[in-house]
Amino acid sequence: MRNVAIVGLGHSKFGRRTDVNVAELAFESIKGAIEDSGVEKKEIQNVTLGSAGGWYEETLPAVLVNEYAGFEDVGTMRVEAACASGSAAVRSAYLSVASGEAEVAMAVGVEKMTEVDTLTAVELMGRSGSYLWEFENYGMTFPAYYALYAASHMSRYGTTEEDMARVAVKAHHYASMNPLAQFQKEITLEKALSSQVVSWPLKLYDACPITDGSAAVVLAGEEAASRLTDTPIWIRGIGFSSDSANLSKRADYVGLRATVDASRKAYAAAKVGPKDVDVATCHDCFTIAELMAYEDLGFCAKGEGAKLLREGQTEVGGMIPVNLDGGLKAKGHPIGATGVSMMVEISKQLRGEAGGNRQASIKNGVGLVHNVGGTGHYCYVTVLSRSR
Amino acid sequence: MADDNAPPTLHSKRSLTLRFNIPISKTSRFWDALGEGKFVTTKCEDCGKVTFPPQADCPNCLGGNPKWVELGTEAELLTFTHVQITPTSFVDHDPYLVAIGRLKEGMNVLAWVEGADPAKLKPGAKLRIESRKDAEGGPYYVFVLPDRGPARL
Numbered sequence: 001m002r003n004v005a006i007v008g009l010g011h012s013k014f015g016r017r018t019d020v021n022v023a024e025l026a027f028e029s030i031k032g033a034i035e036d037s038g039v040e041k042k043e044i045q046n047v048t049l050g051s052a053g054g055w056y057e058e059t060l061p062a063v064l065v066n067e068y069a070g071f072e073d074v075g076t077m078r079v080e081a082a083c084a085s086g087s088a089a090v091r092s093a094y095l096s097v098a099s100g101e102a103e104v105a106m107a108v109g110v111e112k113m114t115e116v117d118t119l120t121a122v123e124l125m126g127r128s129g130s131y132l133w134e135f136e137n138y139g140m141t142f143p144a145y146y147a148l149y150a151a152s153h154m155s156r157y158g159t160t161e162e163d164m165a166r167v168a169v170k171a172h173h174y175a176s177m178n179p180l181a182q183f184q185k186e187i188t189l190e191k192a193l194s195s196q197v198v199s200w201p202l203k204l205y206d207a208c209p210i211t212d213g214s215a216a217v218v219l220a221g222e223e224a225a226s227r228l229t230d231t232p233i234w235i236r237g238i239g240f241s242s243d244s245a246n247l248s249k250r251a252d253y254v255g256l257r258a259t260v261d262a263s264r265k266a267y268a269a270a271k272v273g274p275k276d277v278d279v280a281t282c283h284d285c286f287t288i289a290e291l292m293a294y295e296d297l298g299f300c301a302k303g304e305g306a307k308l309l310r311e312g313q314t315e316v317g318g319m320i321p322v323n324l325d326g327g328l329k330a331k332g333h334p335i336g337a338t339g340v341s342m343m344v345e346i347s348k349q350l351r352g353e354a355g356g357n358r359q360a361s362i363k364n365g366v367g368l369v370h371n372v373g374g375t376g377h378y379c380y381v382t383v384l385s386r387s388r
Numbered sequence: 389m390a391d392d393n394a395p396p397t398l399h400s401k402r403s404l405t406l407r408f409n410i411p412i413s414k415t416s417r418f419w420d421a422l423g424e425g426k427f428v429t430t431k432c433e434d435c436g437k438v439t440f441p442p443q444a445d446c447p448n449c450l451g452g453n454p455k456w457v458e459l460g461t462e463a464e465l466l467t468f469t470h471v472q473i474t475p476t477s478f479v480d481h482d483p484y485l486v487a488i489g490r491l492k493e494g495m496n497v498l499a500w501v502e503g504a505d506p507a508k509l510k511p512g513a514k515l516r517i518e519s520r521k522d523a524e525g526g527p528y529y530v531f532v533l534p535d536r537g538p539a540r541l
Contacts, residue, residue, distance in 0.1 A: 019395040123475035137528040139478035147469035200470035248496040
């Protein structure tokens, strides 16, 4: 397998984007990634689109997006791994370049979630698991699935609603410095704690919003990468895994087995460990998910996620800064775009281009993207590095 | 709701209602038994693997010889949530409690908890499974607290 680098980054404004349709939204990132890389569009041999779909009118978004962006005769597909569809798209493009099939490939993530009403979006996410056994009669929702984990984590390890609210406060803090984030304002602990209960113990400010957005990356083999950029960000290792569709089939509800397994595989492939990571994005669809991710990725011991956060270790200047783009919680979570957005963020961090007070200090040149699909149904962990 | 500054959108004229016919022939014994007040699942005749939810094909040895076995109805609460924002198709429901309980046989079950005070529910609480019928007569199962009287399954 050849070395593969991220050489171009594109990212739309995240939020309620009723000004654009799905193709127009994807185009914003495709254009950005092509311009950032300096690649000729015709050099891009295939385009993989990550999108969960179902909440917008188009059913073949890959070809529609390609037509709109003027891609002709490219190999393409839409991939789905729920909220990890973006990482799945990056992995597909990565394999194409690593295998030598393509010299340059593109991965795009896009989601338009606000074309249906909020409770319909809630329903579609709630059906994401085992429809017959956990939705048909019980009306599960995405917050409800993660609330089962939150309640168990609180009971087992003493994690509190205030600990979870601190994740939201941190997310909004960094989102306020990220002009592409959905939310631009800081929040107080009191505001998070007094927000409406969605599915106890999770409240409105424990939950990511419903978001429209897109992101894109250009991937290149060594030859094209050295021609195109002085700051290639190398994909050093990808680990992916999965867990049962039915939540009832899980052994416990205090961590995601898919994260533990995917990260172990990614660390082994990249020949690094959690202590080597300078900066990470963790999949914080809900605040409890970020705390569990600290533990499952090995940034701290099991049950000590809240302690790591309270000590400030996951902020700029801490041991392992996490979600300096605002995270899913405050940057927004356009399902299929999120994984690609995380690649963009960690690449920016490793290039030293995050800017202002949200740039992590880069020592080892290693960053980590943690992207979960559904409620730990899928997990992709990607290790990025300034060096091969 | 109208926002004078909102960008124009085309509210599509074509609406689509999706209602699925879900095949249950391979697990119909479960639903039939539930309607008769029994809680059963599949056990593989070849390797002995007991699976819940039931499935005709064994995920362990890939064998296709399921035997139906009756499960106990006592469970221990592992975790729970109180769903207050409900999805479109449950929009007329009051908030509901959902728990995952562990059966004595070791399998977990996810179901609503009926008649419990959310503030008093805790991991470790004892639960019992009972059958119910929905408005269309379809059977489903719920957890109840065992101090609510004799089993009605």
